[in-house]
Amino acid sequence: MLDNKNVKLIDGKKIAAEIKKEIAAEVKRMEAEGKRCPHLAAVLVGEDGASKTYVASKEKASNEVGFTSSVYRYPATITEEELLSAIDFLNNDNEIDGFIIQLPLPKHINESRIIEAISPKKDVDGFNPVNVGKMILGFSTFLPATPFGIQMLLERSNIETEGKHCVVLGRSNIVGTPMANMLSRNASNANCTVTLCHSKTKNLAEITRQADILIVAVGKPYFVKADMVKEGVVIIDVGIHRVDDSTSEKGYKIVGDVDFDNVASKCSYISPVPGGVGPMTIVSLLSNTLKAYRENVNK
């Protein structure tokens, strides 16, 4: 329960809805000019339930903003060569502006080889090494969806980042590592002093207690406890976990990496789970697709 009225909840749902509205308005404007809509495609391999849900929400969000969306479904038995030729087709279809390969892929497929095969111009997930390199150098590129969404959350919540000590907990390629890079750059909504922590970090709580902004992507429910943060900290909770809850009709609830009930009262701002980072990740993908579209139609 949130018992401190000075704590502000970072409303990812509301911010995501605002951005979607802006994207939809731009699509309408382009339609009025007689242009085709942006087109986002997704590749779904196999029958993994979570992957199917993620792809369905990306498709729904695309349709909501007026994009064309298509899903290319393949059985889990698809070979690496077959998947590479599917990617080749998408790379060369001029009517498709951007596409994503929903991860994880079946074990017999080399994920790095697949990611490298995506044309950097259509890599709206921002995972291709060319785009990762551009991000590190601060060039214009497709920023990886979750950190991009977090940066927009901070910006639209008017949270000052310049000169702040930002501690990022977790160093995955899709969240922690790009987040640390993006916030340390000499750029607006960045300019933080960043510490990146991981499972081999010693005296973790001593470091997290120094954070003005704490970004938690550790993948463990309730990991960050009240004694690990200082008063007034800004917390962005990236984690998503389903935990048993006998009081809920469904028998479970969704929680984050932060022990929200005991930590929130110490924060100046905190993003809840659900309704914080999650909605922003999809919106970032839409923003990247719009960017890919503009570059594609104006080339």
Ligand code: NAP
């Ligand atoms: P991940 O690949 O599992 O990475 C977890 C990171 O946490 C690793 O760097 C790991 O360190 C570190 N870690 C693990 N235990 C630790 C400990 N005891 N102390 C310090 N560091 C520790 O996770 P991810 O893909 O970044 O995802 C993190 C969470 O965010 C998950 O719950 C995931 O479901 C969620 N997520 C949400 C969204 C969204 O849109 N909301 C998007 C992506 C992910 P090592 O590198 O040393 O192993």
